[in-house]
Structure formats: structure tokens, C-alpha cells
Amino acid sequence: MTAVAETGVGTRLLRQVGFWPVVTALVFVALFALLVMPIVNIVGLSLSGKDAQSSVWANYATFFSERFYYQTLINSIQVSLAATVLAVLVGVPAAYFATRYDIWGRGFVRAAVVLTFVSPPFIGSYSWVILFGRSGLITTTLADFGISLPSIYGAPGIVLVFTLQFFPFVFLMVSSGLKSIDQSIEDAARNLGSGELRVFFTVLLPLLVPSISAGALLVFVAAFTDIGTPIIIGERFRVLPVLIFGEFVNEFGGRPILASTLAVLLLTVTTAALLLQRWFAGLHAHGTAAIRPLTIQEQRPLKRLLASAYVLLLVGMALLPIVNIVISSFLKANGPLLIAEFTLGNYARILRTIAVPLSNTIFYTTAATAMCAIVGTAVGYIIVRRPGRLGGLLDGVVMFSYAVPGIVLGVGLIVTYNEPPVILTGTSAILILAFFIRRLPFSVRSSVSMLQQLSRDTEDASINLGAGPGRTFLKITVPLLSMAILSGVLLTWSNTIRELSATLILQSGSTVTLSIEIFNEVVNANFGLASALGTVLILLTFLPLVVLFTLLGKREEALV
Amino acid sequence: MASTSVRIEQISKRFGEVTAVDRVDLSIAKGEFFTLLGSSGCGKTTLLRIIAGFMPQSGGRILFGDACIDDVPAHRRNTGMVFQNYAIFPHLTVIDNIAYGLRARGLPKGEVAERVARMLAMMRLEHLGHRRPRELSGGQQQRVVLARAIVIEPDVLLMDEPLSNLDTEMRVHLRGEIRALQRQIGVTTIYVTHDQEEALMMSDRVAVMSGGKVEQVGTPVEIFHRPQTRFVASFIGESNFIPAMRIGSGASGPAVYEVPGGGRLPVPAERASEVGPKADIAFRSHDLVLGPPEAGGWTATVADTQFYGATIRLVLELAPGHTVQVALTGRAGQALPATGARVGLALPSASLWLFPAAAR
Numbered sequence A: 001m002t003a004v005a006e007t008g009v010g011t012r013l014l015r016q017v018g019f020w021p022v023v024t025a026l027v028f029v030a031l032f033a034l035l036v037m038p039i040v041n042i043v044g045l046s047l048s049g050k051d052a053q054s055s056v057w058a059n060y061a062t063f064f065s066e067r068f069y070y071q072t073l074i075n076s077i078q079v080s081l082a083a084t085v086l087a088v089l090v091g092v093p094a095a096y097f098a099t100r101y102d103i104w105g106r107g108f109v110r111a112a113v114v115l116t117f118v119s120p121p122f123i124g125s126y127s128w129v130i131l132f133g134r135s136g137l138i139t140t141t142l143a144d145f146g147i148s149l150p151s152i153y154g155a156p157g158i159v160l161v162f163t164l165q166f167f168p169f170v171f172l173m174v175s176s177g178l179k180s181i182d183q184s185i186e187d188a189a190r191n192l193g194s195g196e197l198r199v200f201f202t203v204l205l206p207l208l209v210p211s212i213s214a215g216a217l218l219v220f221v222a223a224f225t226d227i228g229t230p231i232i233i234g235e236r237f238r239v240l241p242v243l244i245f246g247e248f249v250n251e252f253g254g255r256p257i258l259a260s261t262l263a264v265l266l267l268t269v270t271t272a273a274l275l276l277q278r279w280f281a282g283l284h285a286h287g288t289a290a291i292r293p294l295t296i297q298e299q300r301p302l303k304r305l306l307a308s309a310y311v312l313l314l315v316g317m318a319l320l321p322i323v324n325i326v327i328s329s330f331l332k333a334n335g336p337l338l339i340a341e342f343t344l345g346n347y348a349r350i351l352r353t354i355a356v357p358l359s360n361t362i363f364y365t366t367a368a369t370a371m372c373a374i375v376g377t378a379v380g381y382i383i384v385r386r387p388g389r390l391g392g393l394l395d396g397v398v399m400f401s402y403a404v405p406g407i408v409l410g411v412g413l414i415v416t417y418n419e420p421p422v423i424l425t426g427t428s429a430i431l432i433l434a435f436f437i438r439r440l441p442f443s444v445r446s447s448v449s450m451l452q453q454l455s456r457d458t459e460d461a462s463i464n465l466g467a468g469p470g471r472t473f474l475k476i477t478v479p480l481l482s483m484a485i486l487s488g489v490l491l492t493w494s495n496t497i498r499e500l501s502a503t504l505i506l507q508s509g510s511t512v513t514l515s516i517e518i519f520n521e522v523v524n525a526n527f528g529l530a531s532a533l534g535t536v537l538i539l540l541t542f543l544p545l546v547v548l549f550t551l552l553g554k555r556e557e558a559l560v
Numbered sequence B: 001m002a003s004t005s006v007r008i009e010q011i012s013k014r015f016g017e018v019t020a021v022d023r024v025d026l027s028i029a030k031g032e033f034f035t036l037l038g039s040s041g042c043g044k045t046t047l048l049r050i051i052a053g054f055m056p057q058s059g060g061r062i063l064f065g066d067a068c069i070d071d072v073p074a075h076r077r078n079t080g081m082v083f084q085n086y087a088i089f090p091h092l093t094v095i096d097n098i099a100y101g102l103r104a105r106g107l108p109k110g111e112v113a114e115r116v117a118r119m120l121a122m123m124r125l126e127h128l129g130h131r132r133p134r135e136l137s138g139g140q141q142q143r144v145v146l147a148r149a150i151v152i153e154p155d156v157l158l159m160d161e162p163l164s165n166l167d168t169e170m171r172v173h174l175r176g177e178i179r180a181l182q183r184q185i186g187v188t189t190i191y192v193t194h195d196q197e198e199a200l201m202m203s204d205r206v207a208v209m210s211g212g213k214v215e216q217v218g219t220p221v222e223i224f225h226r227p228q229t230r231f232v233a234s235f236i237g238e239s240n241f242i243p244a245m246r247i248g249s250g251a252s253g254p255a256v257y258e259v260p261g262g263g264r265l266p267v268p269a270e271r272a273s274e275v276g277p278k279a280d281i282a283f284r285s286h287d288l289v290l291g292p293p294e295a296g297g298w299t300a301t302v303a304d305t306q307f308y309g310a311t312i313r314l315v316l317e318l319a320p321g322h323t324v325q326v327a328l329t330g331r332a333g334q335a336l337p338a339t340g341a342r343v344g345l346a347l348p349s350a351s352l353w354l355f356p357a358a359a360r
């Protein structure tokens, strides 16, 4: 009876207020509860003192007066900036060669970049430890010949791993940027007497500034907020995200005020980076669209060889960790020591424990992906088709959520939902909601761009023929976007399934996921098991992408 | 068909600084084929979309019959709209496209099928019913969206440059077809175009728009032969404007104006008193009559001769800095005046219009 009455009320509300106002209101409520409130709460906590007299800035004063704390911020900025600069330096030429030259192994390069891009975030680091760590394969082999390598631990190792793991951001952004430049622009510059290098620096590079800065921002934010890599190879080199994580694990929920303060600092830096990039890219935006994009050009053999060697070497190095994980998953392991002997033992052992994390991972990922698809499409629709003050606000909130790192969101959700009226800590729901909010901006952005390509007249025609807004959305918009929505779903899945940083903070024993499981095995130095689990995770990440790139014919630029 | 008259009262639309539609008043009779004609950006689409309910007006109101429809949402207005770029539903077959509006109205299956079948027959689309839009030509797609808009028996049919994406031959063919169809079913139609030939040929009445305002409303003949504003005179047909000075008061007869080249042209007295002594005279290129030069008459020098096949255009210099265009019908064996030749001119008094002098 009540159910019937409620549908009655719901329908009447829809009738009176209209379909989109109701949806908009629901979206605002969700964003408020899952994004705004958590952020407001950590900001609030960070400004609260232990006692009434202390200044609201007391926590920040503590942070900036104790070297133990503020050094982590300096460290974080240093490694992230270094990784960003290096990623740009190696990524831009690689993208240029791969899109402009007839290099060998183009298909391999594309696949390798995608694989690198989607590999679980910390797999790179522990793979490098397997190879170059203190008791690593290559370190020990070379030691037998009396050669000692520089240490992989600490800042240089972190920068190396970040660079190789994140340069695909730059590579993909610049590739797609190059494809939006018309061949005639380059031809004109050539025709006016510029050589290749001059054309690159005077014409192409200026046009690529928005793409490069967007790629650089992604590298910086990813590096600045990463927890896995610094924990695994950072050793005594401490960065800000690890400090936050430490505050949570050493004494669960013990010092939420400190953790919140740190999280706000992290958020401030990422937001500032985002705004800086927006502003900078805006200054250099030219709004080019290519009718005939830049073409691949034949090169003389030597140039071709050198360019191919460079690109293949780079992606080869980036791919090395993944190959290494897959191979070592079939090797006997004795703790961190791998023995060159084939075995399926690692898989046999994980078989016993994998059920819970695997089903958790799949369930959370699927649920979050579905929510992203539905809410993301609706929000994109509101932004594109119903612009106005609310649409603009929604756009702003969603864009802001780009800058919210997983770990900050994790802290925010914990401090918001660990006490009545709503307690979610330790539940599956909090993980699903976190995954959902983290990927939502990406879903929104992709639905915005697909809606912008869809002529508005088609929907107006439906309205004009008497279908209401809700019916039009379901019967016209959604079917027309179904392929785009499907590819969005596959992308969301691949990106969500390997989430680590928010999960590390939000998970409890029963809600453990695959990436947590791998992380734990790595920290406990069970490299064989970690590799077997890692291989499973890589497969789960990669399969949807295979569908995306082969069946749906997407290009790898869709990833960024 | 339950068609209706439309009244547009003081409708305005502002986008920030831009006034796209400026206090437009129109009254369209039931069953009339009414065209909004104007160059790009003059606000035709905006006005049409306001009538369809896709955007709210900034001011004014719209009545269908006697009912104000300002508060009726777009999907309840019962206007059938045909869009410039078709807006065909690409994922639905021809039949489903046409049935869409009927289904949205919740009509029973049988009736939907019957009305769609009738529509397919009427538009000669029977053999295409199960095709998808991408398997249709542009002209066929346009017929489908027309069928889709008509089948719901709209109160008003709205068409926004429906033919502009088609090639010339298809366009000429379809405009005849649309006109015939509209006569047959008698639906009130508001048609938007920037093509004056289309407007003149199809419409019962035309509203010429410029800068968001309606310049003149009238039958095609009125619009063409009796332009009331300078803009209409210059926009429709090919017109010349020359400065004129009153030299005879015309207390009893017509006033006389002198134009460059020594021409003296008579103008009805009351029009002359409206406009004043300094004026511009406008006339169509094809209305100017050439003859041998006469002493004391209106003369000009041929500055250029342009051969277009069916027409021949001459550029005539009346006096230094004052040129006009003349269009002659090209006949076989016709002798063309040579460049530099002097010719005499005459203009029938029915073919000239007097406007206040433009600021120069």
C-alpha cells in the first residue's frame, strides 16, 4: 500500500515539477552528501583546535613548524615536479614520433601504452624492486660480476617509477592534440621555409601547449597523490599521502584532525595545480579542429630507425614491470626472492584466498560503474542541454571533484560517516560510493562531449512531437548514445577496478579488494602471491579495454 | 484538420546584449501559409523556436486561436516542426519515426498503424517503411520528417529552412510538393527561409524580417512590388538606389525629382510630402528602359557589360560616382551597347519608390 502511495507521490512530483528539475535535485543531494560534505568536514576539522582558545590555524601552524611534517610536503612536491618534467620530456617526443613517423611496431606501441596506463598503480614499483631491489634479480646477478647499481629506493626510484608509469598521460594527450592539428598548417610553415625542427618549435609546440599542460597536470596530480609507490620503495623518504595514510593505520581514526589537516593541504595543492593548468591552457587555446589531420610521414632509414628505437625503448621500459609481474607469477618464490623455476604454485595458493577479494572487487566495480553510467549521463545532459545557473554550478562541482584525490575523499568520507546519523565506515556501500564519486567527473566529461556532438534538434523534434522530457531522454538520447555510454562503462570499469588510495583508507577486513590484497602481499614481501594476484588484476583491467579498442573501434586517446 | 490561427503579440527575445527578436507582432490566419523571410541572423529561427516552446520569450505573448499558450510546455503545444537538418531519429525506422508522435500521445496500436500507413501513402514512402534513415536520400529523409510532423495533425506546422540542405533540383521539386500538400490538408503553416524566390512562390503572406524586427508583412505581390521600407526594397529583387532632389512642388499634379544624369522623375504628391525634398529613389534593375540618348533627357554612359546568358547586365554611370545596374533579357542576335556608349534612360512611374535620403 505505502509503495503504491509513494509511486503516486513520485509521479505527481515528476508531473508538477518536471523530470529534469527532480533529477537535478537528486544529483545535487548526492554530490552534496558524497563530495561537498566530506570536504567541508575535513576543512572544518582542520580548523578546529584541541581546546577553545587555540587559533583556527593551530593545526597548520604545527604542520609548518615541525620539520617531520612539512618536509613531506616538500618531498611530495619535489618528486611530483621531477616526474612531471621528465614525463613531458620523454612523452612529447614519443608521441610526436609515434603519430608523425612511420616507426616500426606502431601497434605494439599503442598496446604497450594502454597496458602501462591501466596497470595497477603500485605494480610498477614492486616490480622494479623484484628486478633492481636489494635482493632483486638484476641487482644480484650483476653483483656476481662485481657491478653495483644505484639504489632503487628513495626519491630517485619514486621519480623513475612515476615517470614510466605516468608518461602515457602526456603521450596520449599530445597524440590527440597532434591529431587535431590540420596538415595544411604544417604544410604552410614548410612552404614558408621552415625545416622540421623549426616547424615543431614554432608551430606545433605552441598549438600543443593545452594538450601538454593537460597531460602534465594529470601526471603531477597522479604522482602527488599516489600512496602505493612511495610506501613500497620510498623507505625513509616520506611523502604527504603516506603520512596521511599513516595517521589512519597507526591508530584507527585516532587523529582525524591531523589527517584532515594533511588532506586539506593535499587538496589545496591539487586544486591549485588544476586551476593553474586551466588558466594556462586557456591562454594558449586556439580551438583548432582538423579537417585533414597531420599525416604519418615517411622518413629516411636512419631517422626512422632512431625514432623507432627511442619509442620502443621507452614503452619497453614502461612495460617491463608488467611483463615481469606476469612472468614472476609463474616462478617459485621464497618471500621476496624469486627462483627461476616454473610453477603454478602461486596460483594454487591464491585460489584459496581470492574468492572474497575477487567478488568484492567485481561487485564494487560493477555497482560503481553502473551508477557512473546513469548519473554521469544525466549530469552531462543537464550541463549541456539545460544550461543555467544550476547547470553551471553542477559543472563547477563536478570539475572540482577532478581535483579531489582518492585519499582526500577517503578521509572525508570516514570523518563524515563514522558517527550517527549515518554510519557507513567499514561497509561495502562506502567503497562503492567512493569509487562512484571518483570516476563521476570522467563519466560526466565523456557524456558532455558525446552530447555536444549530438544535434539538439533530434531531441527537440521528439519534444515537439509530444514526448515529454523524460520520455525523450529515454527513447531518443539514451539509444543514440548507447555506444558511447558502453565505451564509457568499459573505461570506468578498467579505471575503477584498480583503485587503491581511497580503498586503503576505507576498506575493512571484510571489504578487502584485489588491489588491497596485492598491496598487502607486497608489503609482507610475498612477491610470488602478489604477482599472481597482480596478473589476475591486470587481466580484469585489460579485457574490457580489448573490447573497447577492437569491437568498439575506439582509439587509445579515449583513455585520457 | 484542427488547425488554428496564430497571434504573436509583442514577442521579444534577448540573449544577453543581443536582441534576437524585437517586439514582433504577427497575426496568421487559420490555414494560411505564412513565411518569415530574412537574411542570416535576423531572428527567424529564434522566433520559430519560441512558437514551438523550445525557449521562453523575454516579453510578449502568443495565442493559438484565443488561447494563450505561453505556459504550455513544448511537448504539449501540438506544433509539428520540420528542422533544417532533418533531426530524423537515426536509430528508428521510417515507420517508427512517423509513429513516434502518435505513440507519445498514447494512441491505440491500430490507429497508429492506420495513420502511419495513410501518411506513407500520401508521401509516397510505402516502399521505404522499414528502412533506416541512413539508407535514405536527403530528399526522402525530408519527406519522412515532414510526414512525422504532419501525422500528429498539428495545430500549426513549423518549418525552419527545410529545403536548404538539398540540391537545387530537389529543392525546386519539394517546394512545389510542400505547397500542394499544405493546400490539401489546410494546416496553418509558418515557414522560415532566407530564399526570397521560395518565399514568394510558396506563401500566402510573407513577413520580411531584419535585425529581429518585422519590416513588412504582405502578400508576395505586395512585398515585391510595393516595398514599404528601404530594407525590403533592397532585400527583395535587385534594386538600385539613387539620390534625388525635389525640383517641382507638385501642388496640383505629381512632384518632380531630379536624379543624377539629368533625369526628372514624377512621384505622387502625398508620398513626396511624406518624404521631403531630399530623397532616394529606388527601382528594380529590370524596370529601367534603355533607348537612344535624347538632348535634355536622362542619359548615362555604359561602364561595363556583363553577359549572363539569359540576362545581360549593364553597369551605367549616371554621373561621376553614381552608377546603376540594368538587367536586360538576353535575346538571340541582340546588339549590346558598347562600353563607353551613351544611352538614354526612362523609368515608368509605377516602378519607382521614394524613400527618405539615407545618411551618407
Ligand SMILES: Nc1ncnc2c1ncn2[C@@H]1O[C@H](COP(=O)(O)OP(=O)(O)OP(=O)(O)O)[C@@H](O)[C@H]1O
Residues within 6 Å of the ligand: B015, B018, B019, B020, B038, B039, B040, B041, B042, B043, B044, B045, B046, B047, B194
Ligand atoms: N542561444 C543563443 N544565445 C545567444 N545568441 C543567440 C542564441 N540563439 C541565437 N542567437 C543570436 O540571435 C540572433 C538570431 O539568431 P537566429 O538563429 O534566430 O537567426 P536566423 O534568422 O535563424 O539565421 P539563419 O538564417 O542563419 O538560420 C543571432 O544574432 C544569433 O547570434
Ligand SMILES: [Mg+2]
Residues within 6 Å of the ligand: B044, B045, B046, B160
Ligand atoms: Mg535559422
